[in-house]
Amino acid sequence: xxxxxxxxxxxxxxxxxxxxxxYEVGSDIGHPDAILLxxxxxxxxxxxxxxxxxxxxxxxVNNVPVDDYSKKGIVVFNTPGANANAVKExxxxxxxxxxxxxxxxxxxxxxxxxxxxxxxLHKTLEAQKKQFAGQELKxxxxxxxxxxxxxxxxxxxxxALGMNVVGYDPxxxxxxxxxxxxxxxxxxxxxxxxARCDYVSLHVPAIKPTLxxxxxxxxxxxxxxxVLVNFARESIVDPNAIAKALDKGQxxxxxxxxxxPIFYGRDDVIAMPHIGASTAEAEENCAIMAADQIMDFLExxxxxxxxxxxxxxxPRVEGQRIVFTNENVPKVLGSVxxxxxxxxxxxxxxxxxxxxxxxxxxxxxxxxxxxxxIDAIKNIExxxxxxxxx
Numbered sequence: 456x457x458x459x460x461x462x463x464x465x466x467x468x469x470x471x472x473x474x475x476x477x478y479e480v481g482s483d484i485g486h487p488d489a490i491l492l493x494x495x496x497x498x499x500x501x502x503x504x505x506x507x508x509x510x511x512x513x514x515x516v517n518n519v520p521v522d523d524y525s526k527k528g529i530v531v532f533n534t535p536g537a538n539a540n541a542v543k544e545x546x547x548x549x550x551x552x553x554x555x556x557x558x559x560x561x562x563x564x565x566x567x568x569x570x571x572x573x574x575x576l577h578k579t580l581e582a583q584k585k586q587f588a589g590q591e592l593k594x595x596x597x598x599x600x601x602x603x604x605x606x607x608x609x610x611x612x613x614x615a616l617g618m619n620v621v622g623y624d625p626x627x628x629x630x631x632x633x634x635x636x637x638x639x640x641x642x643x644x645x646x647x648x649x650a651r652c653d654y655v656s657l658h659v660p661a662i663k664p665t666l667x668x669x670x671x672x673x674x675x676x677x678x679x680x681x682v683l684v685n686f687a688r689e690s691i692v693d694p695n696a697i698a699k700a701l702d703k704g705q706x707x708x709x710x711x712x713x714x715x716p717i718f719y720g721r722d723d724v725i726a727m728p729h730i731g732a733s734t735a736e737a738e739e740n741c742a743i744m745a746a747d748q749i750m751d752f753l754e755x756x757x758x759x760x761x762x763x764x765x766x767x768x769x770p771r772v773e774g775q776r777i778v779f780t781n782e783n784v785p786k787v788l789g790s791v792x793x794x795x796x797x798x799x800x801x802x803x804x805x806x807x808x809x810x811x812x813x814x815x816x817x818x819x820x821x822x823x824x825x826x827x828x829i830d831a832i833k834n835i836e837x838x839x840x841x842x843x844x845x
Contacts, residue, residue, distance in 0.1 A: 457753050458505075460487035462495035465512060469742020472750065489749045493741075494518055507842070508532065510749045512741035513732060514604075515688060516762050517661050525763045525813060528780040528840035532748045532761050536604030537740035538732035542686050543608040545731050546656050549710035550597075552725050553654075553682045556587030559722070563587070593617035598652035600645060601687065602627055606658035607634045614638050623648045624659075646676040654682045661688035669693065674700040680707040686731040689713035697724075756817050756844055765808035767815050772803050774821045776844040777829070782837040783814040791838070794831045795820065 459473060459480045469491075473480050486505040490497075496518045497509070509519055510532040521531050552558055563583070570576045597613045599606045602624040613620050614636055622635070623642040642648035645668070649655060655677075659665045669683070669692040677683075683706055685692055694715040700706040701723050709718070714726035732741070744760070751757045756778035757768040764780070781787045788807055795802060795818075804819040832841045 457489070458484045458487045459749065460484040460490045462490065462492035463512075465491055465493065466739045466742035468739045469512065469746045472743060472746035477754075478750075488753055491742075491745055491749065492518075502529070507840070508749055508752050510534075510745035512738070512745040513538065515661060517688070517690075521763050526839075530752060530758060530761050530764045532745060532752075532759075534741045534744040534748075535760060537744045538734075538737035539604040539608050541734040541737035542605050542731045543612055545712070545727070546609050546684055546686055547612060549684050549686070549725060549727075550592060550654055550656075550682065553684075553708040553710050554592060555589035557589075558725070560584075560587040592654075595619070595653040596621060596651060598623070598642065598648040598655040599639075599658060600624070600648065600655065601658035601660075602635055602639075603631050603658060606656075607631060607636075609656055609658065610639050611636060618654075621648055621652060645673060649673060649677040649681065652678060652681065654684065656684040657687045657691060659687055659691055661690045665691045667691070667693040667696075669696065671696040671699065674705055677705050679705055681705065682708045682710065685709070685711040685713065689715070694718070754844065756842070758815060763810070764813055764815050765810035767806055767808045767817055769804060769806045769817045769819070772819045774803055774819055775823060777816075777818045777820060777832070777841065778844065779816050779818075779832060779841040780839040781814050781816070781835075782839065783809045783812050784837050787814065787835065787837050788816060790835045791816070791818075791832055794828065794835070798823070798828050798831070800828060 457478050459478055461480065461482050470480055486503045488505060489508040489510065490506060491510050491512065493512050498520050506529055508530045509524065511519060512534055514533055514535050516531060516533050519531055524531055567576060567579065570579060593616060596619040598621045599610055600623050602610065602622045606624070610620050610622060620638065621640045621642050623645055674696055694717050697706065697709050698717050701709060701721065708723050708725065710725045712727050712729050712731045714728065718724040718726055748759055751759065755771060756776055758764050758766055759768060779791065792802070800823050801821045802818055803821060806817045808815050829841055829843050832838060
C-alpha cells in the first residue's frame, strides 16, 4: 500500500486517480511515499525518510527546496502545460484591458448612478465615451519571452487575432520548437525583442538566471509606450524599474498577476491577485497530471516532468524492477551490474539517464531469490537511493 500525503485543497478528480486498493491518501499521513501539494511551502518542513517524490500541482516549484531534495534522491515533479490555457486566456484579458479603456469606462459608469433618466444617461455616455477610446490588437506586434507550453499557446492566440508575433527563448527545447508556429519571428536577444514590440508577455520560470531580468537596463531598450504583461513570476521583474519606466513613459501599462505596494494608486498598472491558473479546469488538469506522474513513478519507476531528475521511462517486462539514483560520477553503474552478476541476477533490460550531478537508472531483472542484492547496491559508493519494484 502506497501512502500519499496532501497539502492544500487538491482537486477531487486528481485524488480519485489513486486506486484505493493500492493507495492511502490524506493530509495526516505519517510516513508517506510521496507528497502532493499546490502552494504549501516545504522549505521549513522536515520530511520523513520515507518520502520518494514530491509532486507540485502547477508549473512553478519555488515553494519546494529542490536542491536539498536532489541531494537526498527525492524526485520533484511539476505539471507544465496543465494550466496553460487558463493563463493564456488571462494574458488576452490583460492585453485587452490595457488597450481599450475597459476598466476606466466601467468605473466611470458607476459614478453616474445619480442620473435616473435613461435617455439622459445615454446622452451623457455618448458625449463622454471618447475619453475611453483605445486601440485594437490586430496589426500590433507581440513579443513573447519564453516559448514553452504557455508561451506557444499565447503565440497561436495572438496570430489568430492578426497580431505579429516575435519570440525569444534561449532555452527552447526541441519539443517546444516543434509546437511553435512557423509564423513566429525569432529575436536574437531580449533587448532586440523589447525594442520592436508594442506588447511583451513574459513566460519564463523563476530561476537564478531570470531574477530581475526585466530591469532598468532592459526597459531602457523598450519601444516607447510598451505594454508589459507578466503572468509568470514576480521575481523576474524589478518593480522599482517598472515604476520608473512608467513615470518616463517608456512603459504605457504594466499588467501583472503580482501586486506590489509600489504600484498602489497607479492607473497605469493593472494588478490581479495571482489568478492566472485559478480556474476549475486548470486545477483539475494539474491535479490529474501530478497524480498520474506519482503513480507511474511509484509503481514503475518512470519519471516524467521532473524539475531535478532526467526523464526516464521504460516499458515493463516480466520479473522485477530495480531503480536507483546516484551521484553522476563514473563506474557506479558498472559496480551495480557487478553486484547483480555476483548474485547471478540476469538483467533483462536497462536504462541510464543523467541530469547535471544526478543520475537515474532503471533495470529490469529476472525474479530474484537473494534478498541481499538491494542491500549490496545501497552500500555502493555514490548510490543515493535504491528501490525494488515487484
